[in-house]
Each structure stands twice: as C-alpha cells, then as structure tokens.
Amino acid sequence: MLKEEIDSLVPGRDFSRRGFVQTAVGSGFAAAVLPVTAQAITTDTAGLEAGSVTIPVGDFKMPAYRAQPAGKKNLPVVLVASEIFGVHEHIADVCRRFAKLGYLAIAPEFFVRHGDARAYTDIPKLISEVVSKASDAQVNADLDAAVAWAAAHGGDTARLGITGFCWGGRTSWSYAAHNRGLGAAVAWYGPVARNYFAGDKTIIERAAGIKVPVLALYGAADTGIPVETLTQLEAALKAAGNVRSEFVVYPDTPHAFHADYRPSYRKAAADDGWAKCLAWFSRHGVV
Numbered sequence: 001m002l003k004e005e006i007d008s009l010v011p012g013r014d015f016s017r018r019g020f021v022q023t024a025v026g027s028g029f030a031a032a033v034l035p036v037t038a039q040a041i042t043t044d045t046a047g048l049e050a051g052s053v054t055i056p057v058g059d060f061k062m063p064a065y066r067a068q069p070a071g072k073k074n075l076p077v078v079l080v081a082s083e084i085f086g087v088h089e090h091i092a093d094v095c096r097r098f099a100k101l102g103y104l105a106i107a108p109e110f111f112v113r114h115g116d117a118r119a120y121t122d123i124p125k126l127i128s129e130v131v132s133k134a135s136d137a138q139v140n141a142d143l144d145a146a147v148a149w150a151a152a153h154g155g156d157t158a159r160l161g162i163t164g165f166c167w168g169g170r171t172s173w174s175y176a177a178h179n180r181g182l183g184a185a186v187a188w189y190g191p192v193a194r195n196y197f198a199g200d201k202t203i204i205e206r207a208a209g210i211k212v213p214v215l216a217l218y219g220a221a222d223t224g225i226p227v228e229t230l231t232q233l234e235a236a237l238k239a240a241g242n243v244r245s246e247f248v249v250y251p252d253t254p255h256a257f258h259a260d261y262r263p264s265y266r267k268a269a270a271d272d273g274w275a276k277c278l279a280w281f282s283r284h285g286v287v
Contacts, residue, residue, distance in 0.1 A: 026092030081164025
C-alpha cells in the first residue's frame with residue numbers, strides 16, 4: 001500500500017462512493033478521489049482538438065487522451081503520465097493546459113489491460129489488482145507507441161518531453177532511462193527507491209542509464225518519499241555523469257501538491273512547479 005496516496009486524500013474518508021465516474025478516457029474523476037474539491041481547475045477546449053484517441057500497441061488498441069492546437073502541425077510533444085487513478089479529468093485538463101501553450105499533449109491509459117483504475121474505491125486493492133501489473137517494459141512500449149502516434153498526427157517528436165505525477169512521476173524517470181532521444185523529463189513526486197511492479201528495478205538502481213535532463217519536483221513533507229532517497233538518486237545521477245538533472249524540494253509540502261482537485265493541493269508550490277516545468281522544457285528544446 002502506498003501511504004502517500006492515501007494521506008493525500010481526505011483522512012478517514014469513506015471510499016464507498018462511485019458516483020460521477022464516467023467511462024470515456026479523460027472524462028469524470030476517479031472514484032477514489034471523490035468528492036472533488038472546489039478548487040479544481042478546468043481548462044476549456046476552445047481552439048483545440050481534444051478528446052480520446054486509440055493508439056495501436058502491437059495488436060492492442062490503447063485508449064489515450066490527446067489535446068493539441070486545432071489545425072496546426074509540427075508541434076512539440078509532451079507525454080503526460082497519470083497517477084495510479086488513470087486518465088481521468090485532471091490528467092485530461094493537464095493535457096489541455098499544454099495544448100493551450102502550443103503542445104501536442106497525450107496521456108495514454110496504461111492500466112486498461114489490467115482493469116479500470118478509475119472505478120476502484122479501495123486504493124490498496126487498486127494497487128495490487130491493477131497498478132502493480134503494469135511493468136516498466138509495458139509502459140515504455142506504450143509510450144513509444146504514443147510517440148509514433150503523435151508523429152503521425154501533427155507532432156514533431158524531435159521536440160519530445162514527458163511529465164507525470166506520483167506513479168507517473170516514476171514513469172517519467174523510467175522513460176528517461178529508456179528513451180535516449182527524449183529531450184527532457186519533469187517528474188512530480190514519483191517514488192525513486194521502490195517499485196509498483198515486482199520485477200522492475202528502482203529508479204535509483206537505474207540511475208546510470210538516465211542521461212536525459214530530468215527536473216524533479218517533490219515535497220519535503222511527503223510521507224511516502226523520504227528526502228534522503230532523493231539525495232541518493234541525485235548522487236547516483238552525478239556519479240553516472242548526469243549533471244543536467246535538477247531537484248526541487250518544496251518545504252512543508254505534501255505529496256500530490258499539484259493535484260488541484262484534491263485536499264493535498266498547494267497552490268504556491270503547484271504554480272511554481274508548473275512554471276519551472278515549462279521553463280525546463282523550453283531550456284532543453286521541447287518548445
């Protein structure tokens with residue numbers, strides 16, 4: 001069980017509610033995060049092509065949410081990796097935020113082979129029955145397929161970045177180790193010293209293979225990601241010659257501080273992290 005995911009929701013909350021969960025990728029919110037807080041940000045689709053798409057991964061048809069400026073081509077591409085809750089409305093909104101800035105943003109639904117992550121109300125059960133079955137190998141192949149899809153639908157994959165949150169933050173690190181052609185990555189509070197899929201190595205163990213510049217955004221009060229594990233990873237990256245990655249740890253800030261639909265949201269840290277994310281992509285040619 002991932003303590004930080006539970007702690008970032010309402011303590012003692014009844015997870016029996018299933019209302020308002022929708023089946024379309026990128027619509028509605030996951031059952032485990034209901035009720036959504038009033039501060040949740042909504043980005044409109046004016047001027048965008050936005051909605052669910054299907055991406056072939058071998059014989060499998062993977063659903064994803066895509067947003068991009070309407071009628072434009074040769075767009076920089078940002079892959080958006082979700083939390084353990086899958087591609088619900090918040091992740092779709094993040095895609096639209098990028099699209100408003102001129103990106104083709106795409107969020108694959110990695111968990112759909114294993115179950116409906118958005119329908120679960122019990123987080124430990126969600127992790128054991130769905131999330132823990134999505135290996136790095138599967139996820140990296142899904143991301144490769146998303147890159148190929150983007151290249152065929154208006155994206156310039158020579159300007160490619162990835163960002164993600166919690167599980168997706170770890171995924172951003174993992175994909176940075178997998179794809180040397182990636183321009184930059186931004187990992188929001190992704191675990192670096194432990195795994196979800198039993199057969200995978202930790203991010204610290206994979207540090208020598210990470211040559212891509214990664215911006216790491218974390219909270220000092222995250223109960224599930226000790227700051228010392230970030231220090232270990234930073235040292236491992238530098239020892240392997242990756243001196244371009246940077247770590248930002250916000251004081252007195254919990255896990256999931258970017259999640260504006262949850263009580264863990266911290267606007268100052270979220271806004272600063274978003275600005276740093278955009279600047280990071282620009283600095284490394286993903287713009």
